[in-house]
Amino acid sequence: MNQYLSKQVADLKPSGIRKFFDLAAQMDDVISLGVGEPDFVTPWTFIEQSFHALEQGYTSYTENAGMIELREQISGYLNKNYNLDYQPDDQVIVTVGASQAIDLALRTIVNPGDEVIVVEPSFVAYVPAISLAGGTPVTIQTKAEDAFKLKPEQIEEAITPKTKAIMLCNPNNPTGTFLTKEELEPLAEVIEQHDLLVLSDEIYAELTYDENYTSFPSIARMKERTILISGFSKAFAMTGWRLGYATGPAELISAMVKIHQYTMMCAPTMAQHAALEALKNGRQSLQDMVDSYKQRRNFIVSSLNEIGLDCPNPGGAFYAFPSIQATGLTSAEFAEELLQEEQVAVVPGDVFGANGEGYIRCSYATSLKQLDEAMERMKRFVAKRLEKKPVHLEASN
Amino acid sequence: MMEHEVELLKLIEKNANLSVNKLAKLMGKKPAEIEEMIAHLEEKKAILGYSTLIDWAKVANEEEVTAMVDVKVTPARGVGFDKVAERIYRFPEVKAVYLMSGAYDLSVSVRGSTMMEIGHFISEKLSTLESVLSTTTHFVLKKYKHDGIILEDEDDDDKRIVVSP
Ligand SMILES: Cc1ncc(COP(=O)(O)O)c(C=O)c1O
Numbered sequence: 001m002n003q004y005l006s007k008q009v010a011d012l013k014p015s016g017i018r019k020f021f022d023l024a025a026q027m028d029d030v031i032s033l034g035v036g037e038p039d040f041v042t043p044w045t046f047i048e049q050s051f052h053a054l055e056q057g058y059t060s061y062t063e064n065a066g067m068i069e070l071r072e073q074i075s076g077y078l079n080k081n082y083n084l085d086y087q088p089d090d091q092v093i094v095t096v097g098a099s100q101a102i103d104l105a106l107r108t109i110v111n112p113g114d115e116v117i118v119v120e121p122s123f124v125a126y127v128p129a130i131s132l133a134g135g136t137p138v139t140i141q142t143k144a145e146d147a148f149k150l151k152p153e154q155i156e157e158a159i160t161p162k163t164k165a166i167m168l169c170n171p172n173n174p175t176g177t178f179l180t181k182e183e184l185e186p187l188a189e190v191i192e193q194h195d196l197l198v199l200s201d202e203i204y205a206e207l208t209y210d211e212n213y214t215s216f217p218s219i220a221r222m223k224e225r226t227i228l229i230s231g232f233s234k235a236f237a238m239t240g241w242r243l244g245y246a247t248g249p250a251e252l253i254s255a256m257v258k259i260h261q262y263t264m265m266c267a268p269t270m271a272q273h274a275a276l277e278a279l280k281n282g283r284q285s286l287q288d289m290v291d292s293y294k295q296r297r298n299f300i301v302s303s304l305n306e307i308g309l310d311c312p313n314p315g316g317a318f319y320a321f322p323s324i325q326a327t328g329l330t331s332a333e334f335a336e337e338l339l340q341e342e343q344v345a346v347v348p349g350d351v352f353g354a355n356g357e358g359y360i361r362c363s364y365a366t367s368l369k370q371l372d373e374a375m376e377r378m379k380r381f382v383a384k385r386l387e388k389k390p391v392h393l394e395a396s397n
Numbered sequence: 398m399m400e401h402e403v404e405l406l407k408l409i410e411k412n413a414n415l416s417v418n419k420l421a422k423l424m425g426k427k428p429a430e431i432e433e434m435i436a437h438l439e440e441k442k443a444i445l446g447y448s449t450l451i452d453w454a455k456v457a458n459e460e461e462v463t464a465m466v467d468v469k470v471t472p473a474r475g476v477g478f479d480k481v482a483e484r485i486y487r488f489p490e491v492k493a494v495y496l497m498s499g500a501y502d503l504s505v506s507v508r509g510s511t512m513m514e515i516g517h518f519i520s521e522k523l524s525t526l527e528s529v530l531s532t533t534t535h536f537v538l539k540k541y542k543h544d545g546i547i548l549e550d551e552d553d554d555d556k557r558i559v560v561s562p
Contacts, residue, residue, distance in 0.1 A: 032555075
C-alpha cells in the first residue's frame with residue numbers, strides 16, 4: 001500500500017521515542033523516567049466540575065474558538081500572570097492540546113518552501129509539524145557549554161531570505177533550560193531586525209522554580225509578531241483531556257480559527273468545563289504540584305551528580321538532562337543497557353536533535369519513592385561503567 | 398516562621414519517615430542544616446511528635462472502636478471551657494478534644510477496644526464530671542479517610558504509558 005502514501009508522510013521519520021517505547025513496553029517492573037507528563041492525577045475539583053457540566057447536559061459543540069467564558073478566563077489569567085493583554089473574542093483560540101495549536105499556527109503562516117527555525121534539542125513534534133505544513137525546518141543546535149541556551153548569533157546564522165518564523169520553547173523540553181527576561185531580550189532584537197514571526201511554546205511556563213517567568217510576547221514589540229501557545233496538560237496535570245490554547249494578533253488567530261472550524265469544529269466540551277474550573281479555582285492545586293516538582297528536581301539533580309552523571313540545575317519543566325559522556329556510551333547504548341540491566345527507562349538525548357547525543361532525558365514527574373529507587377539502580381549501573389573505563393578518556397568531552 | 402521551615406514541616410507532615418539526607422536533597426540544603434532546623438522546631442514545639450498512621454482494621458486481633466462524643470458543658474468563671482477540657486483530655490482513652498461552635502461545646506474523640514469499654518468510660522467518667530450537662534455518642538462504623546489519607550485500597554498504579562514525548 002505504500003505507493004498510496006503522500007510523499008510528505010512517507011518522508012516523515014518515525015519518532016525515536018516510539019522505538020524506545022516499544023522496547024520498554026515489553027518489560028515488567030520498569031521504573032520509567034521516560035514520561036513527558038505529570039504523575040499527578042488531575043485535581044479532583046476539575047474532574048468534578050466536568051461531571052457537573054455533563055450532568056447539566058453540556059454535551060454539544062461549543063463555539064469554534066472555544067467557550068467565551070473560557071477564553072475570558074485565559075485572557076484574564078495571562079493578564080494577571082504575565083501582564084499580557086489579549087481580547088477574548090478575537091485573540092484567543094481554545095485547541096485540542098498545545099499540539100493542535102502548534103499545527104494550526106504552522107499551517108496558518110507557512111507557504112511551501114518557507115523556513116521555520118527550530119532550536120534543538122527540541123520537543124519531537126516541531127520538525128514534523130513544520131514539514132507537514134509544507135515548510136522547511138531549519139535547526140539550530142544550542143551548546144552544552146551555554147547550558148543549552150539559545151544565543152542571538154545562532155539565530156543570525158540560521159536566517160536566510162526564506163526564513164519566516166522561529167519556534168521557541170521556554171522552559172524547554174527536553175533540557176529543562178529556562179531563559180530569563182535578560183536572555184530573551186537580545187533574541188527579540190534579532191527577531192525584530194529580521195522581521196520574523198515567533199511561535200512561543202510556553203506550556204511549561206508555570207513549572208519554573210528559581211526565577212520569575214517572562215512570557216515572550218510581553219517583551220517590547222514582540223506581541224504583534226508572536227503566537228503564544230500553551231495549554232492545561234502540564235501545569236494542571238490534564239494531559240488526557242486534550243486542551244490547549246493559542247493567543248496572538250487577531251488576524252493570525254482568526255486564520256487559525258478558520259482552519260480549526262473545518263478540521264476540528266471545537267475542542268472537547270467537557271474538557272473546556274474542567275479547564276474553566278482549573279483557571280478559576282486551581283491555583284492552590286497547581287502550587288502544590290509545583291512545590292513538589294521543585295523538591296524532586298533538587299533531589300534528582302543532586303543524586304545524578306553524586307552518581308557521576310554531570311547534571312546542571314534545570315530551571316523549569318520536569319526534566320533533568322544529564323551528560324552520560326563519562327560512561328563512554330552513546331545515549332542510545334546507555335538508555336538500552338540501563339533498561340535491560342536495571343529496568344529503568346530514560347529517553348536517549350539524540351531523539352531530540354543531534355546535539356542531544358551524550359545526554360539522556362530523565363523526567364522527574366515520578367513519585368519520590370520511584371525516583372529514589374531509580375537513582376539506586378542508576379548508581380549501580382553507572383558505577384560498573386566508570387570502573388571499566390580507563391581514567392583518561394579524551395574522546396568524551 | 399521562615400519559608401524553608403514551612404517547607405520542611407509540610408514535607409514531614411506528609412511523611413515523617415523521610416531521612417535527614419533525603420530531606421536535605423529535596424530542599425537543596427545540607428543535612429546539618431536540616432538537623433538544625435528540626436532541633437529548632439522541636440524546641441519551640443512546632444513539632445510535637447512523629448506518629449505513624451495505621452489502619453488497625455488490617456491488623457488481626459487489634460481492632461479498635463472510635464466514638465465521637467458531643468459534650469455540652471457549663472463553662473467555669475474565669476477559665477471558660479479550658480478547665481473542663483483539661484479534665485477531659487487528661488484521660489488516655491480520649492484521643493482528641495476540640496471546642497466547637499454550634500449546638501454543643503466540646504467534640505471528644507474516644508478510642509477503645511470494644512463498644513462496651515467506650516460506653517463504660519462515657520457513663521462512668523465523662524458524663525459524671527460536674528460541669529458536663531449532656532453527652533451524645535456517635536460510634537464510627539468505617540473510616541474512609543483520616544488526616545488527609547484515604548484508607549480504602551485504592552488502585553494507585555501508574556496509568557501513564559512508559560515513554561512519551
Ligand atoms: C514542549 C511541548 N509542547 C507541547 C506539548 C504538547 O502538549 P499537549 O498535551 O497540550 O498537546 C508537549 C508535550 O509533551 C511539550 O513537551
